[in-house]
Amino acid sequence: MRLSITRSFTAVLIAEYLAGLPGLGLIIRGARESLATDRAFASAVAALIVGVALIAISVWLERRFSRWRPVTFWRRLLSPTCPIPGAGST
Secondary structure (H helix, E strand, O other), X not given: OHHHHHXXXXXXXXXXXXXXXXXXXXXXXXXXXXXXXXXXXHHHHHHHHHHHHHHHHHHHHHHHHOOOXXXXXXXXXXXXXXXXXXOOOO
């Protein structure tokens, strides 16, 4: 699910950039054409924040609705309650 969200968000940004549809892609394109690097970087940071928020929401949904899945070694190792010292505290 996370992979499909990142790919679809990237596709939306590219479509906005190329087709001139209103959105972050058009803002980045306009900033690039007018050499407004501050607007281009701000738009890129906004896209980054939206992408991270979408991934965080998908992780929450995955954990909420797939409790039936068995806990694998890697999920247990990456959990914050892992008994191994230093594991899970990234």
